Amino acid sequence: MSAPAMWGTRARLGVAANVAGQVAFVVAILIALNWLSARRYRRVDLTDDVSYTLGGKTLGVLEKISSADDRYQVVVFFAPDEYGAWEAALARTRDLLEEYRTRSNGRITYEVVPLLSVGREGVASAKRRLELRSEFTANDVIFKKGDVERTVNLKEFFGQEWEDMGPRGTPRLTSFNGESIVTAMLVALSQERPIRIAFTAGHEEISPDDAEPTGWGAFAHQILEKREGYAITRIEIGGVNGVPKEVDVLAIVSPRRDFSEADLRNLRLFMEGGGRLFVALDAGPEVDDPNGKRFPNLFGFLGTYGIEPQGDIVFDEDNALQFLQGERISRDKTAFRIAWFDREHAVTRKFTADTEVTMAGACTLMIDPGRAPEGFRVVELAKSSSGKAYGERGYLGSDKTQRDRFTPNVDIPGPLTLAVAASGTAKGTTVETRLFVMGDATALVNGVLPQFGRPDLALNAIRWLAKQEHLIQESSKRNVDRTLHLTAAQDGWIFRVCVLFLPLMAIAFGGTMWLTRRSQ
The missing domain is CATH 1.20.5 (Single alpha-helices involved in coiled-coils or other helix-helix interfaces)
Structure with missing residues (x-):
């Protein structure tokens, strides 16, 4: 379409200027909208379970980071797998890290290094450029602040199960725990002094330094130390010095010998001074006592706080795990998922119906709040089901024909208490004493944790004992497949x-x- 013939040069210039002004006005509006969206970032999560929405605790941490001058780097050394599961994991993680970057006003940056495409030289170049000193394996995620680095593997961000229990099965991502891990890593990097956790020694306990299948090396060092930023050590508490003052949390994990009077004396002094104690027991059928008094000293000490461990082994057929033996699926009633969690206590408040915590070879914990010190609160945190769950007493001493079946007036009927917390202020002090006891340690050993164990309960308990309740977030979010299949x-x-x-x-x-x- 051409301008009318009677239009002069001035009219044509006026039309051109008007069009140019309109274009400039539209461009200015677009620039302003982009600037406002960058300064006032908003994202709407339309999923029914708000899977992509950050929790309030995380937003509080990011608000502090965004107002400080410190810089944080997150580097993912990615390698795919033959099933495509790692690609899905990376996509979800990248989306999460982008949210952290935006919410922190750029104080947190991230980079993905594809191992297969860049090769060894590319990886070495990336390490030099990013000034990384930590060694890594495929799909490790390195968090860095200044000279401090911490490492976690991408597989810890997700829960997975196999589509088919068989040789042709493929893995499927079932839950996402990335937010809790990333936030914990950022908090650990920002701490001036790490919280010290001391594991007791001298009673044949499970060792936090043991890398064998029966040790706690993976949980203690990979999760507590490298991921959460705690300082891990081992001590004997029976000496004249007792528990060192710098110990924040004392841990007793599945002892095989009873505590001495000297141990108990120092343990009482520690607790009366506002100490915080973590205890993980086991059924231990190889040392089982039908009378339920395997360790009279240690169990007697716990009894003074209203917690009474029993000498049984818990069976829960309703929630038993399935195992693949050859091409046959079997169930082990001593390995089961916890059926019930308290919804009010800080340790388990954020657990949902989808939270899966496993126990294997657990013992029952009974409570008697009347025996606890005045003002102490004793809470049952976790229980088995009430249907086919029971505690088998005198496992080794019982008739083989009576094993794996409930015996009235002998065995303990369900539901069975599996974890207990006690807290209160002792006389003569203003510092709160905290105690957590769970009836299982086997589910967190190196040989079980990667396959069936979930550290959520023990990890939340340690955070609570360390007075870091702000790190206890919602449990792993379910990874829902929203694909429409036609x-x-x-x-x-x-x-x-x-x-x-x-x-x-x-x-x-x-x-x-x-x-x-x-x-x-």
Whole structure:
């Protein structure tokens, strides 16, 4: 379309200037909108379970980081797998890290290094450029602040299960725990002094330094030390010095010998001074006592806080885990998922119906709040089911024909208490004493944790004992597959409507309009 012939040069220039002004105005609006969106970032999560929304605790941490001058780096050394599960894991993690970057006003940055495409030289170059000193393996995620680095593997961000229990099965991501891990790593990097956890020695306890299948090396060093930032050590508490003052949390893990009077004396002094104690026991059928008094000194000490461990082994058929033996699926009633959690205590408050915590070879804990010191609160945190769950007493001493079946007036009927917390202020002090006891340590050993164990309960308990309740977040979010799967008939119908019917309708409408105008 050309301008009318009577238009002069001035009129043409006026039209051009008007068009240029309108274009400039539209561009200015777009620039302003982009600037405002960058300064006032908002993202709407339309999923029914708000899977992509950060928790309030995380937002509080990010607000502090965004107002400080410190810089944090997150580097993912990514390597895919043959099933495509790692690609899905990376996509979800990248989305999460982008949210952290935006919410922190750029104080947190991230980078993904694809190991297969860059090769050894590319990896070495990336380490030099990013000034990383930590050694890593495939799919490790390194968090860095200044000269401090911490490492966690991407597999810890997710829970997974196999689609089919068999040789042709494929892995499927079932839950996402990335937010809790990333936030914990950022907090650990920002701490001036690490919280010290001391594991007792001298009673044949499970060692936090043991890398064998029966040790706690993975949980203690990979999760507590490297991921959470705690300082881990081992001590004997029976000496004249007792428990060192710098110990924040004392841990007793599955002892095989009773504590001495000297141990108990120092343990009492520690607790009376506002100490915080973590205890993980086991059924230990190899040292089982039918009378339920395997360790009279240690169990007697716990009894003074209203917690009474029993000499049994817990069976829960309703929640038993499935194991693949050859091509046959079997169930072990001594390995089960916890059926119930307290919804009010800080340790388990954020657990949901989807939270899966496993125990294996656990013992029952009974409570008697009347025996606890005045003002102490004793809370049952976790229980087994009430249906086919029971505590088998005198496992080794019982008749083989009576094992694996409930014996009235001998065994303990369900539901059975599996974890207890006690807290209060001792006389003569203003510092709160805290105690956590769970009836299982086997689910967190190196040989079980990667396959069936979930550290959520023990980890939350340690955070509570360390007075870091702000790090206890919602449990792992379910990884819901929202793919719409169509049948062949539905797929054909959509093809006919979108590819054939709608274009033909547009052509018919256009032809009708053309004929109508032509006839006029």
